[in-house]
Amino acid sequence: MKIHFLDLVSDRTTGKGSGRKAGINPPRLLLESFLVLIAIGAGLLKLPFATVEPVTWMEAAFTATSAVTVTGLIVVDTGSQFTLFGQLVILTLIQLGGLGLMTFAVLTALALGFKLRLKQQLVAQEAFNEISLQTAGGAGKSIAVFALTAEAIGIVVLSLFFVPELGWKDGLYEALFYTISAFNNAGFALSPDSLSAYVDHPGISLSVTALFITGGLGYIVMMELLDRRSWSRLSVYVKVILLATLLLNVTATGAILLLEFGNPATLGALDSFWDKLLAAWFQGVTPRTAGFNTFDIGALTAGTSVFMLLLMFIGGAPNSTASGIKISSFVILIAATRSFLRGSHDVSLLRRSLSSETVLKALATATIGMAVVFVAVLTLSILVEDDFLDIAFEVVSAFGTVGLSRGTTGELGTAGQLVIMAVMLIGRLGPLTLGYTLTARRKSHVRYARTEFPVG
Amino acid sequence: MKIHFLDLVSDRTTGKGSGRKAGINPPRLLLESFLVLIAIGAGLLKLPFATVEPVTWMEAAFTATSAVTVTGLIVVDTGSQFTLFGQLVILTLIQLGGLGLMTFAVLTALALGFKLRLKQQLVAQEAFNEISLQTAGGAGKSIAVFALTAEAIGIVVLSLFFVPELGWKDGLYEALFYTISAFNNAGFALSPDSLSAYVDHPGISLSVTALFITGGLGYIVMMELLDRRSWSRLSVYVKVILLATLLLNVTATGAILLLEFGNPATLGALDSFWDKLLAAWFQGVTPRTAGFNTFDIGALTAGTSVFMLLLMFIGGAPNSTASGIKISSFVILIAATRSFLRGSHDVSLLRRSLSSETVLKALATATIGMAVVFVAVLTLSILVEDDFLDIAFEVVSAFGTVGLSRGTTGELGTAGQLVIMAVMLIGRLGPLTLGYTLTARRKSHVRYARTEFPVG
Numbered sequence: 001m002k003i004h005f006l007d008l009v010s011d012r013t014t015g016k017g018s019g020r021k022a023g024i025n026p027p028r029l030l031l032e033s034f035l036v037l038i039a040i041g042a043g044l045l046k047l048p049f050a051t052v053e054p055v056t057w058m059e060a061a062f063t064a065t066s067a068v069t070v071t072g073l074i075v076v077d078t079g080s081q082f083t084l085f086g087q088l089v090i091l092t093l094i095q096l097g098g099l100g101l102m103t104f105a106v107l108t109a110l111a112l113g114f115k116l117r118l119k120q121q122l123v124a125q126e127a128f129n130e131i132s133l134q135t136a137g138g139a140g141k142s143i144a145v146f147a148l149t150a151e152a153i154g155i156v157v158l159s160l161f162f163v164p165e166l167g168w169k170d171g172l173y174e175a176l177f178y179t180i181s182a183f184n185n186a187g188f189a190l191s192p193d194s195l196s197a198y199v200d201h202p203g204i205s206l207s208v209t210a211l212f213i214t215g216g217l218g219y220i221v222m223m224e225l226l227d228r229r230s231w232s233r234l235s236v237y238v239k240v241i242l243l244a245t246l247l248l249n250v251t252a253t254g255a256i257l258l259l260e261f262g263n264p265a266t267l268g269a270l271d272s273f274w275d276k277l278l279a280a281w282f283q284g285v286t287p288r289t290a291g292f293n294t295f296d297i298g299a300l301t302a303g304t305s306v307f308m309l310l311l312m313f314i315g316g317a318p319n320s321t322a323s324g325i326k327i328s329s330f331v332i333l334i335a336a337t338r339s340f341l342r343g344s345h346d347v348s349l350l351r352r353s354l355s356s357e358t359v360l361k362a363l364a365t366a367t368i369g370m371a372v373v374f375v376a377v378l379t380l381s382i383l384v385e386d387d388f389l390d391i392a393f394e395v396v397s398a399f400g401t402v403g404l405s406r407g408t409t410g411e412l413g414t415a416g417q418l419v420i421m422a423v424m425l426i427g428r429l430g431p432l433t434l435g436y437t438l439t440a441r442r443k444s445h446v447r448y449a450r451t452e453f454p455v456g
Numbered sequence: 457m458k459i460h461f462l463d464l465v466s467d468r469t470t471g472k473g474s475g476r477k478a479g480i481n482p483p484r485l486l487l488e489s490f491l492v493l494i495a496i497g498a499g500l501l502k503l504p505f506a507t508v509e510p511v512t513w514m515e516a517a518f519t520a521t522s523a524v525t526v527t528g529l530i531v532v533d534t535g536s537q538f539t540l541f542g543q544l545v546i547l548t549l550i551q552l553g554g555l556g557l558m559t560f561a562v563l564t565a566l567a568l569g570f571k572l573r574l575k576q577q578l579v580a581q582e583a584f585n586e587i588s589l590q591t592a593g594g595a596g597k598s599i600a601v602f603a604l605t606a607e608a609i610g611i612v613v614l615s616l617f618f619v620p621e622l623g624w625k626d627g628l629y630e631a632l633f634y635t636i637s638a639f640n641n642a643g644f645a646l647s648p649d650s651l652s653a654y655v656d657h658p659g660i661s662l663s664v665t666a667l668f669i670t671g672g673l674g675y676i677v678m679m680e681l682l683d684r685r686s687w688s689r690l691s692v693y694v695k696v697i698l699l700a701t702l703l704l705n706v707t708a709t710g711a712i713l714l715l716e717f718g719n720p721a722t723l724g725a726l727d728s729f730w731d732k733l734l735a736a737w738f739q740g741v742t743p744r745t746a747g748f749n750t751f752d753i754g755a756l757t758a759g760t761s762v763f764m765l766l767l768m769f770i771g772g773a774p775n776s777t778a779s780g781i782k783i784s785s786f787v788i789l790i791a792a793t794r795s796f797l798r799g800s801h802d803v804s805l806l807r808r809s810l811s812s813e814t815v816l817k818a819l820a821t822a823t824i825g826m827a828v829v830f831v832a833v834l835t836l837s838i839l840v841e842d843d844f845l846d847i848a849f850e851v852v853s854a855f856g857t858v859g860l861s862r863g864t865t866g867e868l869g870t871a872g873q874l875v876i877m878a879v880m881l882i883g884r885l886g887p888l889t890l891g892y893t894l895t896a897r898r899k900s901h902v903r904y905a906r907t908e909f910p911v912g
């Protein structure tokens with residue numbers, strides 16, 4: 001049996017399929033699972049043998065939230081303050097929060113046991129926009145197989161670099177830790193300065209970026225790539241995500257190379273052009289939700305920091321280990337603007353038109369995302385005295401579950417940290433999940449008369 | 457003959473009517489008129505007898521741009537550095553830039569001499585969404601009559617307060633100056649601390665706010681109010697603009713009262729609650745593009761400044777003396793988000809549905825607006841060393857043609873000031889005008905096949 005996978009995933013994750021009609025509310029289920037996971041995680045991290053010195057409940061809860069939402073903002077140093085047990089708890093939370101959300105769509109579908117049906121019309125129009133899957137169970141299994149395979153490859157490759165340097169035990173552990181943290185776009189590190197020690201190490205820099213870019217492309221993209229193996233046979237969605245990812249990564253690398261070239265605290269400290277290029281690539285691709293760093297984020301120029309605000313807000317692909325408003329929403333906003341300016345009401349990408357529902361969804365995602373960031377920045381600018389750029393950076397980093405920080409996380413106070421925890425959670429569940437949770441859904445069939453409405 | 461006024465105005469200002477087809481490009485015409493006006497204005501302000509001491513070409517050009525775009529950001533103090541001649545040049549530029557843009561729609565229509573036609577369909581649906589006008593000439597004339605009447609009333613009322621204090625000559629002149637500056641939402645003042653001397657003067661504070669709120673509601677709203685005189689007979693558009701204006705003004709007043717109550721540099725310096733309320737009202741309504749201030753903007757708390765960023769970005773109503781993305785775009789983004797979350801693809805306001813073109817237009821306006829603000833903030837944060845909040849405030853103030861400043865305008869350097877000049881111009885002409893100028897318009901009738909596209 002063939003199912004229309006995109007339809008399945010998007011229906012499920014937006015809570016608009018038959019599950020919703022059957023009285024089950026996927027967005028709420030998702031929110032509740034995350035809250036339960038955070039509570040269990042905080043309890044485990046509060047255990048005496050989880051940390052070297054006792055941590056407060058607030059520190060445990062913040063760390064658990066940061067891990068489950070794969071953000072990587074920290075108030076307690078992961079490598080030195082958590083024991084091996086504590087670190088394994090964090091890794092487990094990361095794997096469940098990153099991989100877990102990616103499979104949530106399919107797992108919900110399975111749990112609900114609903115019938116998968118073909119959307120005849122769509123299939124007729126675009127027959128190749130499908131993935132051969134036996135059942136929803138098959139989809140769930142294939143996500144797990146794909147993710148675990150990618151992670152296994154990551155561990156092997158990173159071991160090649162870490163083991164010679166640190167010996168078998170520590171080398172393998174670092175390879176495991178950084179693979180899980182990278183593939184899930186978590187950005188947790190074992191060293192307080194993240195991966196700065198490897199700023200000029202092409203092997204580690206490129207392996208880590210490959211892992212988190214793969215995780216951030218998401219399941220749909222990876223399955224299609226493995227299945228189809230030819231550009232012309234890919235769906236428009238997958239082509240757009242790949243092209244936009246490439247464009248964003250190249251632009252970001254170029255911008256950081258330009259803006260930081262002479263900064264003695266960042267690229268200026270590196271001798272060769274190739275080292276600078278490697279470091280610019282690493283720091284250019286990491287803001288779209290991975291959150292590792294190979295130089296001090298607090299030392300970046302204001303220009304680079306502002307540019308990173310945009311990258312962090314955009315994030316990665318839907319149904320992936322990345323967050324933000326997602327590349328898809330960003331691309332659709334641009335496409336819709338271009339369509340309007342050209343006098344066409346048909347929003348299209350690569351010669352395929354988008355439904356008005358898709359455009360509205362991108363609009364809603366971006367609007368709620370902006371609103372969340374604005375309210376959080378406003379609240380923090382009232383609560384704390386910090387520099388405005390540092391506050392804005394912290395909030396957008398939390399929203400995109402990026403985890404880069406200009407050094408303010410520890411200075412926010414309890415109230416400020418609660419705000420950041422809420423933003424991380426909203427960022428990871430997606431702006432629409434917040435919206436669905438707050439909105440009473442009513443399928444009204446009333447059609448109102450059209451009115452004219454001058455704009456802008 | 458009856459015409460559908462909203463249709464006329466929105467068709468004209470978006471450049472999508474028959475004029476465009478006839479080879480005339482209203483957005484470009486608008487841009488060129490503004491550039492010519494700025495050049496003439498700069499030339500006049502550079503004349504030796506326009507200023508007390510010679511100004512540079514850059515200062516003259518910045519002042520002319522600020523006046524024509526009714527922004528009010530200044531690099532040379534208006535009251536002490538410009539002679540009466542110079543001030544009259546500024547007033548003329550304000551009147552042409554504020555009132556001029558408001559009448560531009562109708563004047564273009566007249567110049568093109570096109571036939572006004574009823575849109576039968578719309579008229580049938582919503583027969584009362586029209587204004588009785590004999591011709592486009594009648595509309596142009598009625599804008600002028602309305603604006604000049606409002607300004608005449610303003611001068612009389614403000615004279616009642618200024619003449620007893622300053623004598624006939626100076627009193628009348630101040631009444632004239634502040635009326636034109638307020639009605640056109642220009643925010644230019646004769647004193648370096650704007651209207652701070654009148655922070656506890658209800659007569660002047662309330663008259664000035666009444667003038668700029670009227671100007672910012674725009675012609676369509678005022679004409680309907682004068683014509684219909686009953687809430688139930690107003691169009692949905694006018695009701696929405698009035699309700700949103702009220703809600704934004706009340707919210708802003710409350711927020712400023714709360715956030716500044718204890719600030720000794722602002723509300724804390726005032727003794728009575730009523731004085732504080734008056735000052736909070738004044739400073740709450742002025743960021744949506746008027747730009748006057750009755751206390752020091754640089755002394756506001758960070759929270760108030762961040763809140764004002766939102767107000768300045770939103771601005772006033774379309775076809776008014778205000779700028780920003782406009783209240784209409786802001787309201788539509790919220791309505792579209794709400795519709796999507798409720799599972800309806802029909803975006804509605806007050807039980808009337810909006811066309812998908814209207815929704816796309818709001819999306820395009822907001823997207824281009826955000827892009828302009830982002831690029832300008834990024835550029836300035838690379839060019840100048842200033843505090844990030846001050847830079848962001850300056851850029852959003854220029855985009856909304858507000859003119860409030862935390863004191864950075866003079867410190868931006870030539871390159872920075874050129875950026876601000878460009879942003880003022882884009883803000884006043886509207887984000888879509890920039891978009892139209894940059895986009896090749898092609899009415900393609902190709903319909904692409906629909907594609908599924910996961911979002912958010």
Ligand SMILES: [K+]
Nearest residue numbers: 071186291402
């Ligand atoms: K992260």
Ligand SMILES: [K+]
Nearest residue numbers: 527642747858
């Ligand atoms: K202004």
